[in-house]
Amino acid sequence: MQQFFQALMAGLADGAIFASLALALVLIYKATEVINFAQGEMAMFTTYIAYALLTHPHFGHTLSYWPAFFMTLVIAFVFGVGLQRVVIKPLEKASVLTVVMATIALLVILNGLAAWIWSPELKFFPSPFPTSTWVIGGVHISKQDTGTFGVTLACVFVLWLFFRFTKLGLAMRAGAVNPVAARLLGVRTSWLLALGWGFAAVLGAVSGMMSAPTNFLSPSMMQAVLIFAFASAVLGGLESPVGAVAGGLGLGVLLSMLGTYVHPVTPELRLPVALLILLVVLLIKPAGLFGRVVVRRV
Amino acid sequence: MAPLLELKDVSARYGPVAALHGVSLTVDAGEIVAILGANGAGKTTTLRAVSGTVRRDGDVVFAGKRLGRMGPEGTARAGIAHVPEGRGIFAELTVWENLRMGAYMRRGRPNFSTVLEYFPWLDARRNQQAGTLSGGEQQMLALARAFLQRPRLLMLDEPSLGLAPLVTREVFRVVSDLNHKEGLAVLVVEQNAAIALGAAQRAYVLETGNVALSGTAEQLKSDDAVRSAYLGY
Ligand SMILES: Nc1ncnc2c1ncn2[C@@H]1O[C@H](COP(=O)(O)OP(=O)(O)O)[C@@H](O)[C@H]1O
Numbered sequence: 137m138q139q140f141f142q143a144l145m146a147g148l149a150d151g152a153i154f155a156s157l158a159l160a161l162v163l164i165y166k167a168t169e170v171i172n173f174a175q176g177e178m179a180m181f182t183t184y185i186a187y188a189l190l191t192h193p194h195f196g197h198t199l200s201y202w203p204a205f206f207m208t209l210v211i212a213f214v215f216g217v218g219l220q221r222v223v224i225k226p227l228e229k230a231s232v233l234t235v236v237m238a239t240i241a242l243l244v245i246l247n248g249l250a251a252w253i254w255s256p257e258l259k260f261f262p263s264p265f266p267t268s269t270w271v272i273g274g275v276h277i278s279k280q281d282t283g284t285f286g287v288t289l290a291c292v293f294v295l296w297l298f299f300r301f302t303k304l305g306l307a308m309r310a311g312a313v314n315p316v317a318a319r320l321l322g323v324r325t326s327w328l329l330a331l332g333w334g335f336a337a338v339l340g341a342v343s344g345m346m347s348a349p350t351n352f353l354s355p356s357m358m359q360a361v362l363i364f365a366f367a368s369a370v371l372g373g374l375e376s377p378v379g380a381v382a383g384g385l386g387l388g389v390l391l392s393m394l395g396t397y398v399h400p401v402t403p404e405l406r407l408p409v410a411l412l413i414l415l416v417v418l419l420i421k422p423a424g425l426f427g428r429v430v431v432r433r434v
Numbered sequence: 435m436a437p438l439l440e441l442k443d444v445s446a447r448y449g450p451v452a453a454l455h456g457v458s459l460t461v462d463a464g465e466i467v468a469i470l471g472a473n474g475a476g477k478t479t480t481l482r483a484v485s486g487t488v489r490r491d492g493d494v495v496f497a498g499k500r501l502g503r504m505g506p507e508g509t510a511r512a513g514i515a516h517v518p519e520g521r522g523i524f525a526e527l528t529v530w531e532n533l534r535m536g537a538y539m540r541r542g543r544p545n546f547s548t549v550l551e552y553f554p555w556l557d558a559r560r561n562q563q564a565g566t567l568s569g570g571e572q573q574m575l576a577l578a579r580a581f582l583q584r585p586r587l588l589m590l591d592e593p594s595l596g597l598a599p600l601v602t603r604e605v606f607r608v609v610s611d612l613n614h615k616e617g618l619a620v621l622v623v624e625q626n627a628a629i630a631l632g633a634a635q636r637a638y639v640l641e642t643g644n645v646a647l648s649g650t651a652e653q654l655k656s657d658d659a660v661r662s663a664y665l666g667y
Pocket residue numbers: 448451452453471472473474475476477478479480
């Protein structure tokens with residue numbers, strides 16, 4: 137029991153981190169069919185910004201955790217919108233492959249820039265949650281894991297509310313389905329794409345700040361996470377936000393269970409096993425688990 | 435009185451291929467005008483040139499103002515609703531979400547009561563995924579959505595495409611209704627000349643990117659060339 141719940145919570149915490157980065161990938165993919173390879177490095181870069189806010193004195197004092205957390209989200213949003221305007225918007229008429237190449241260039245640039253500004257060595261990043269546990273019915277529940285899971289999913293939920301209930305969110309969904317028709321209704325789709333990049337950057341920042349306390353802060357901290365997130369997104373069908381979140385959580389729990397109960401699966405094997413699961417799922421269900429087939433009549 | 439919409443010597447091309455060679459036409463306020471012509475004549479491109487979904491040369495004047503290169507979103511904001519070829523429905527969104535998108539440019543809560551008077555069946559289908567509607571229903575949804583834009587000019591591209599004759603007649607009945615009761619000016623592209631000339635006051639016939647003929651619907655219905663080429667009697 138104890139072992140099972142511990143593995144479950146650890147898996148959900150990891151999975152939530154995968155899920156939010158996977159959702160960021162899906163957000164951009166759904167609107168433009170571009171896989172943003174820089175998503176992980178954007179997350180890493182904004183996590184360094186959080187680190188700077190937490191450790192360097194600004195106007196005489198450093199920020200405490202939550203003000204720094206929310207300020208980072210705001211900065212990440214502006215950063216995402218800015219990247220879309222400066223790097224992606226000029227490639228509006230270029231092919232998808234060109235834009236993908238641009239995101240790979242962005243990956244390399246952000247990685248180098250972070251190492252240059254903050255030095256490549258590992259840094260300790262604080263967690264807002266205590267390392268202690270709750271004891272419920274004899275089972276120890278990690279506050280760290282529960283907090284990571286809760287904060288990440290809360291951010292995903294707020295974003296879901298935005299897409300589901302606001303006019304701008306509706307317009308972003310419409311623009312993703314049929315951009316020309318949306319423009320004919322007066323939607324400035326180009327700005328909505330920038331908004332999408334802003335939200336993706338915010339989701340990335342959340343996943344970065346939540347994974348840094350356990351994985352440490354370094355310029356390469358998000359590279360494995362990006363691959364897990366990519367696997368989660370593809371598992372979910374790449375076009376389905378719900379699928380990305382379910383894929384992320386499922387993958388996190390599955391890897392944690394395998395690590396706990398199947399002894400050959402050591403931490404080194406997590407990445408290969410994740411990709412093996414991905415391969416098997418795609419062989420059985422090529423559209424991904426949540427890849428919805430839209431019924432259309434002429 | 436100056437026309438509501440005026441195209442002056444408008445041309446357009448797709449890459450190296452010229453599709454329009456200097457088309458001039460007018461639509462007056464409150465009028466239904468049809469554009470007829472064979473496949474590939476440039477009917478769709480004419481509407482696209484107005485709404486800015488294709489790059490154009492030449493002037494388009496709407497409600498006394500020259501439309502610059504403002505793109506489709508700018509044209510929509512100027513008061514022109516363009517229902518494109520294939521209807522432009524958001525297939526994955528619900529019927530109601532499609533309608534809400536029609537009111538995207540309006541501030542505050544949109545008023546759906548007028549649109550439901552013309553399309554009462556939409557209310558019961560509001561949560562249905564739009565892509566699962568029949569072709570005729572999708573065309574009606576596109577019309578309703580365009581009407582919610584509160585345009586001064588409605589441009590329709592082949593509303594009859596893929597529809598049964600009875601459904602086509604119903605679509606044109608609603609278009610005529612919107613024209614009579616709401617004073618909405620309509621520019622409609624059709625291959626089905628008989629039904630278009632039945633609803634329109636005037637029409638233009640396009641041939642390979644040029645206006646070959648124009649006149650009142652009555653004149654064109656009795657024109658021998660039009661009869662043999664487009665009406666089939
Ligand atoms: N997207 C496109 N790319 C290249 N050529 C096009 C495109 N759309 C239309 N054309 C060409 O432009 C001409 C006019 O087409 P169109 O305006 O669609 O005609 P219509 O609507 O009257 O059938 C045709 O010769 C057609 O082949």
